[in-house]
Amino acid sequence: MKDVSSSVVLVQARASKLGLVLPAALTLALLAGCGGSSGEAAAAASAAVPTETKPALTVTVTRPQSAQLAGGLLANGNVMAWQEAIIGAEVNGLRLAAVHVNVGDKVSRGDELARFASEIPYAAALQAQANYENAKSEADRVRALGEEGIYSRSQLTQIYTAEKVAKAQWEAAQVTLAATRVLAPDDGVISARNATVGAVESTGNELFRMVRQGRMEWRAEVTPAEIGRVKIGQQVEVTTVSGLQVQGQVRAIAPTADPQTRNILVYVDLPRNEALKANTFARGIFTLPASAALTVPAQSVVLRDGHSYVFVVDGQSRVSQRKVEVGRRVGERVELLQGLTPLEAVAVQGAGFLNEGDVVKVVQ
Template sequence: MPLPTPRIFLLGSAALLCFVLAGCGKDEDEARKGTAPATPALTVTTARPATASLPLKLGANGNVAAWQEAVIGSESGGLRLLEVRVNVGDIVRKGDVLAVFSADTVNADVEQARAAVQEAQANAAEAAANAKRGQDLKSSGAVSEQQATQWATAARTAQARVAAAKATLTQQQLRLKYTRVIAPDGGVISARSATVGAVVGVGTELFRLIRQGRLEWRAELPASDIGRVKPGTRVRVKGANGSEVVGKVRTVAPTVDPQTRTTLVYVDLPPSLSSNAPLKAGMFAGGEFELGASNALTVPQQAIAVRDGFSYVFRLNPDSRVSQVKIDTGRRLGERIEVVKGLAPEAQIVVTGAGFLNDGDLVRQVADPARNAPAAPAAPAKVAAR
């Protein structure tokens, strides 16, 4: 059998060498690909939940109303209104004159009643003298017993007429007094229906007065929350312009509305006579009852990611990967938010960059620069001159 030529042998060896080298290169690439470390998706800072004391508050809505609104009416009938001295919004004190009625006819009636008193007094004096004279003559037998009794009766009747005349005079003097409408208490005029020149009857409303300028907030609370509110509880009521007024619970209504199943809570607001007061009668306002404080598990607001209407945090695992954890949030204190449910107190959660992560991402943890910032160097001390 003839031996192969050297050319054919060389070609076979070269092909075998290329196959071996290709196989070795492939194995090396596969090995390099399997052992190469994964790249972190994000550099983050972490923190653990902290326990903080958070205030307990109970929100409610309601109407602002006058503590007491006095209705000031006319006590004299058939008189013409001569002068109106106040208007809506004016601040008055107790005893101030609000309006004046014409007193011409009342003055005439007073003079007539005074004259009637004088006449009755004169008749009473004459009757008393006759009665005394009758008693003297009766002892001497000059007049009969019947005549003396008649004179004594006439004297007593005359005294009664004097008392009646004085009562009429007092009545007319009261009518004269009522021609001046007086403020029964200090406060703010909230309504005015008095018109100059009008002839009004007895009891006609002329003004409305918010007594002492005091207002109250009538908060509506569900029946289930009545037991949480006590008299004296502090309340923050927010006005329409955003300003807050601090008040106190005066009382809780003893009944529940059968239609709405709510109860009114009466909150005393500080008196304010200024026209620029943040709360006015008739406003609808919201407020919060301060019920104390309680300890709660909190996390930084930056650590919470809101997705599809739910709140999540990302827990850092020992393998440097994160797990998305659904939580229920509650109260807020500054930049920290209460976690009601879903998070363990010892969990380590992502703070910076939480909004850019997904479940299972690999992250690189670094120290928080805000926490580990070096202290500012102390200023060099000045050497005293010698």
């Protein structure tokens, strides 16, 4: 076998002097014809014919683009009633004769929400009026006769005081009679009802709650490190758990932080919308001034194990997995804060199926 190999080498050397290159197949034939084994021929064929790696996937690629993106500060919070009025009983020991509204009803200022039985207050008002008229008549008679010489100073004081007391009692009885009608203090929506027909209420008992003017607000929780980026009048896009998106505006910023969470409340006025429900969770984005950013299509960013990656495609169509930090997202483009340079190409379509070291076919 050593002589056979020497003969093949001699033939290749003479061909080289003449400027010829023996085909690989011819070299194999010489080896086989000189008594080489089939295993040796196969080994020589594998060494002589190079293997070609097939592409794992067909992908499209792109390079990062610079763009001016509007900034945004993300925060969580709750949708709450702007002001919730508590409407209570102003009379004591009276029976509720009628209730006119229920939860969800819209009311206007001055509408009658409920009414207490008024027989007792009405009778008390009539009695007070009679007492006042009697005291006033006596006082008028004394004033007509003249104050000097007939009555002593103490008698005059007693008569005039009785008149004033009787008048005050009459006015109080009128107020009590008027309080038997429970009226809406403002326009709004009834949010809670505790009033029940036939119940005997005490002064101060809560009968209804009302969202004043139907207004809602979003109370966002912002960390002390980010509160400096929030300003009065700033625009906010609020998204509720139901997917409803509304545009709000910052009305006020709390002067102190919550002692438990250490976050600062930001009060955002929301437009009137019946789909907004108080005491529900919502996310919001505070609009910040636009700034330069390096962006790639959102499709090129792959989330794995809680981290964001892109697949960089080199000149030999081989990909490498690169960990990146993402920032703002506008439409179908995502900001890359670090991990990629503007000159590198990344896989877009098909990026989610790639792995480190894959060879790909790039198409336009």
